[in-house]
Amino acid sequence: MIGAIYRGPMKISVENVEIPSIQEGELLLRVKAVGVCPTDVKVYRRGSSSVQAPRILGHEVVGEVAESRTPSVSVGERVNVAADSPCLECSNCRRGLENICTSMQSLGVNIDGGYAQFMRVPREFVDKGLVLPLPDGVSWESGALVEPVAVSLHALSLGRPRERDLTVVIGDGPNALIHTQLLKNIFHVRRVIVVGLMEHRLKQASILGADETLKVQDLGKEIGKLKEEGIDLLDLTIANEPSVREAMDLLTAGTKLVIFGGSQTDLPLRIDTNSVHYKQLTITGSTGTTVDEYRKAHQLVVAGQINLDKIISHTFSLYEIRKALEFTESQQGLKSVVIP
Ligand SMILES: [Zn+2]
Ligand SMILES: [Zn+2]
Incomplete structure (x- = not known):
């Protein structure tokens, strides 16, 4: 079979390899x-202490069962496979x-x-119910995005959004647009403002339900008004120096800050204890998702409650894997999908 093999930072090659047994x-x-x-881009660029080369990357995977050694799943079934299997112990x-x-x-x-024509699904994924059926009505491309929906659901649940809330989403990437839809369609939040850099992404955010979008450079003018109204949930989908600074500027009484995006290097959060105390601030990080939230995200995708077609902007073949990673890094499109 053809597989894209990661062999260390900046080294990924499309090779002919054995089909896994x-x-x-x-x-x-x-x-x-x-x-x-x-995450794939980060590993490709700079490596990762947890990823040992050689390794086939790709964790947002859907496919058709080609061989089954369990009675619970049949050959030919369309399935989504969760990215992670926790030990539960x-x-x-x-x-x-x-x-x-x-x-x-x-x-x-x-x-x-999944960046290969075939992928082995370990027994623990099957036994823990982490192989989920994908009805015919769900496209392969949308079905592949259950994981980003699941990690988004996890992050927002930690922020405990309420219907009366004003939420500010910082960032305009694919995950920010998934967050926007979850906030509006699932949590029914009153007002969602998306702050971003790219005109085409902000336009898409409006189409997908954002009540207002703001270019980063215009944020300064709006801060006073936003703080007066009071920001209940501040969702940092991208953590870099400017976005962290913006987030610190936006904290008001009772704000819950959720740090969803990982940053390239550790960035200090400049905040004093008394402002956490007197403003009653909540700060939480979010990483990954739980098994229950994964299943819930799968249901939302299957029910069409999150529009993923509008988030998927480009598809690439396996041979174009480097191009796909570099394109994602350049933030030109929205979400890219590789079709092996
Ligand atoms: Zn564990
Ligand atoms: Zn992912």
Whole structure:
């Protein structure tokens, strides 16, 4: 089969490799679509201590079952496979933090992912119900995006959005547009403002339900008004120096700040204890998702409650993997999907 093999930072090559063999309880998937995630770009660019090369990256995966060694899934079924399988036994898992499992099995990290024509699905994914059916009505491309919806759902749930809330989403990438839709369609938040850099992305944010969009350079003029109204939830989908500064400027009484986006290097949060105390601020990070939230996200995607077609802007073949990663990095389109 053809697979894109990651061999270290800036090294990824499309090679002819053996089709993986499967054991009792496992599945072999004919990969149909893989979402290109900024995490893949990060690993490709700078490497990652958790990803040992050689490795096939890609964790937003859908496909057709080509071989099954479990009675629970049949050959020919269309399925989505969750990105991560938590052990459910470590102390984090037992504390309800299965998204931060210390023995997580993750596609594209410690097991081969989807940037290939075929992918082995380990038994624990099957046994834990992390292989989810995809009805015919859901396109392969949309079906591949259950994971970004699931991690978004996890982040927003931590911010406990209420219907009366004013929410400010900082960032205009694909995840920000998923957040916008979850806030409007699922949490029914009163007002969502998306702050971003790119005209075409902000336009899409409006189409997908944002009540207002703001170019970053215009934020300064609006800060006074926004703070007077009071920001309930501040959703930082991208963490870089300017966006963190903007977030700090926007904190008002009772703001819940959710840091969803990871940053390239550690950035200090300049905030004093008394302002956390007297403004009653809440600051939380968010990473990954739980098994329940993954299933909920799958239901939302299947029910068409999140418009993913409008978020997917480009598709690439497996041979164009570098182009796909570099395109995602350039922020030109919105979400890219690789079709092996
Ligand atoms: Zn992802
Ligand atoms: Zn665990």
